[in-house]
Amino acid sequence: MLGGQAVVRCGPGLLLAAGAISLAACGVSGEGDWSSVRDRVRPGATPGEATVRRVVTLGRSVRGRPISAVEVGNPSAAQRVLVVGCVHGDEPAGAPVAEALAAGPGPARADLWVVPVLNPDGMAARTRGNARGVDLNRNFPAGWRPLDALGSVEYSGPGPLSEPESRSAVDLIRRIRPTVGIWFHQNMAVVDDSEGPRDVEQRFARDVGLPLRALTDYPGSITGWENTLVPGSAFVVELPDGALSARSVRRYADAVRHIADP
DSSP, rough: BBBBBBEESSSTOOOEHHHHHHHHHGTTTTTTTTOOOOOETTTTOTTTTTOOOEEEEEEEEETSOOOEEEEETTTTTTTTEEEOOOTTTOOOOHHHHHHHHHOOOOOOSSSEEEESSSSSSHHHOOOOOOOOOOOGGOSTTTTTOSSSTTTTOOOOOOOOOSSHHHHHHHHHHHHHHOOOEEEEEEEOOOEOOSSSSSHHHHHHHHHTTTEEEEEOOOTTTHHHHHHHHHOOOEEEEEOOOOOOOOOHHHHHHHHHHHHHHH
């Protein structure tokens, strides 16, 4: 059980709420269908409290796996926080952090959106790229250019947003316009302070015990594109190598909650 819900195992080491991955069974299909799969208001909630838990499908991967997002917290809040657990399929350690946030209590003063896995095909295959071998973190419009060739680990695809996973992320970001976006990667064990909200990056790094370092903003990166839409909103957290302990998962999830609901 996860947060009082049934869970299923989806790929190596990944647990997702059943409602978040069994979307086809709920009548949700196709790319970009924002039908609410589960929309719950907490009994006794008053205005300003965390009231909503909603699961939507953003789209489907190349191989048809659903890409799901969970909204928890206060949908009317000015603070909108986006957390994406896994972009590269061979960097899965952020997914349990995202799952903990999705299953836990929602923030009272923020609208929290969680995408446990943006690249489910890559996670299932344990590959950096998606099922077509595209590095999703080189496939976004900001500064996109052809990188490497098919078969290389940083292949940027035939054009910007050529991949359904990338288009799902763009659709979500355009809809919610996050004031803070946290994108988990591995395995450098640093918090990137090259382009996001400096005060938030500093607080997050302090809370989780990672150093701050300015990382390279690669052509076609997700955070680079998000920061063109909402300047100064998005940053990368490079987790350590390997799986996080349960204690570490809690620490990272708590650090996100501290940002969302200080």
